[in-house]
Amino acid sequence: YVGPLVETHVHEKPLSIALREINEGLLTIENLEPTA
Structure with missing residues (x-):
């Protein structure tokens, strides 16, 4: 769990x-290429 990064x-x-x-x-956002 990561809490909010802003107040x-x-x-x-x-x-x-x-x-x-x-x-x-x-x-x-990072696009990940699917591994086949």
Whole structure:
């Protein structure tokens, strides 16, 4: 388990937290090629 990477508020929804993490450059997306 990895907790939020940004400060959160009591009633903040997980999607809102994740979007803020992406906007602040704390989360990245990497494409992985499937192994055959």
